[in-house]
Amino acid sequence: MKKMYRRILHFTITAAFLLGCLLSAPVPASASNPDPMEVHFIDVGQGDATFITCGGHTMLIDAGDDTKGTAIQNYLKKQKISKLDYLILTHPDADHIGGAPVIITKFNIDKVFVSNYEKDNQTYRKLIQSLDEKQIKALTPKVNSVYSLGTASITILAPGKEYDNPNDASIALLLKNGSRSFLFTGDAGEEAEQDMLETGITISADVYKVGHHGSKYSTSKDFLEAVNPFYAVISCGTDNSYGHPHAQTLNTLRTNGVMVYRTDEEGTIIASTDGKSISFNVPASETWKAGEPTGGTNELTYVLNVKTKKFHKPSCNSLPTANRQDSSESRESIIAQGYTPCQRCKP
Ligand SMILES: [Zn+2]
Ligand SMILES: [Zn+2]
Incomplete structure (x- = not known):
């Protein structure tokens, strides 16, 4: 509805715009x-x-x-x-x-x-x-x-x-x-x-x-x-x-x-x-189909907090809401970037 x-x-x-154009005085070329x-x-x-x-x-x-x-x-x-x-x-x-x-x-x-x-x-x-x-x-x-x-x-x-x-x-x-x-x-x-x-x-x-x-x-x-x-x-x-x-x-x-x-x-x-x-050029999509995270080549391995420099397992129950960045990198490479493991989920 x-x-x-x-x-x-x-x-x-x-329609109102078109009518307005017909009735209004000349305007600069770029606008008209x-x-x-x-x-x-x-x-x-x-x-x-x-x-x-x-x-x-x-x-x-x-x-x-x-x-x-x-x-x-x-x-x-x-x-x-x-x-x-x-x-x-x-x-x-x-x-x-x-x-x-x-x-x-x-x-x-x-x-x-x-x-x-x-x-x-x-x-x-x-x-x-x-x-x-x-x-x-x-x-x-x-x-x-x-x-x-x-x-x-x-x-x-x-x-x-x-x-x-x-x-x-x-x-x-x-x-x-x-x-x-x-x-x-x-x-x-x-x-x-x-x-x-x-x-x-x-x-x-x-x-x-x-x-x-x-x-x-x-x-x-x-x-x-x-x-x-x-x-x-x-x-x-x-x-x-x-x-x-x-x-x-x-x-x-x-x-x-x-x-x-x-x-x-x-x-x-x-x-x-x-x-x-x-x-x-195409009709609107009517599927409303949401994506599903899958274990593809870019599988989510860890969740980073770019501010606190902590990293978490994706299943951790204290994942960051702000400053969050999802990573598909290995534990070693994340640590090499200066991140330290979360105390709770111990990734
Ligand atoms: Zn981006
Ligand atoms: Zn992007």
Whole structure:
């Protein structure tokens, strides 16, 4: 019922907008006549890669893991893209930056944005190396700064400070073309979502790219209410070992009447907008099927608290709620990173 109401409301808003355009005085070209914009949520399995084109200008947000760089390169080539205006790497986790060195090597890129969180591992070093080789200086954009992509604007929402958890340090942005907007938050968790709310910057969006692949550590109720999207897109791998998307997140979306699209079920998803209405290349998913954590290659071995530097068995009954990071690494390598075993579960 609520969903039906929202659809009618959406239609009414669109109709009112069109009528408004007919009646109102001339306005600047960019506002009255937005370039067509396409947002491609590329199916990269477990990870993120979103390609955006607006009036011949292009942007890639994240580049999947290191096995997906060439696939993304081919996808962009198929779109006849040789140059990117922006490459935005939301945060330094492997499922977001792994494929980036291929993109940086193969394309001319105007601006590269990275999180303020640096990692000391091979994936991150490869990224830095590829940037150095192309003599590109990556920068962390400031909160509230605005960039343009054709007639579209990109407003930076995060990170506004430094975080202990790389997910929370994700670059978040609102992409707006005409009167239609898309929200991207990388893997930002609840704490970072709260910080975004506190900036006071408008985060309401028609399309919400669901934070952290639909994990339960993102998309808090307050945050989703402020975003108030009509559509949500979840980028995750089929039967991924993390159990994305989580039932709780799907439930929050469902009870808010949001239409959900999923790369694990539907492959690459393309949203198109003329700045007034939005259409998708596939129908919304109606499965509401939650992921189940499984013992795949990325099996969860330990749960880390990145602040206290303690590590736990996943079955421990005093797992951290904040500053939590799931690990699939061995006990030895976790200890080598300076973690000490929890006193209770004695991992
Ligand atoms: Zn991720
Ligand atoms: Zn992450």
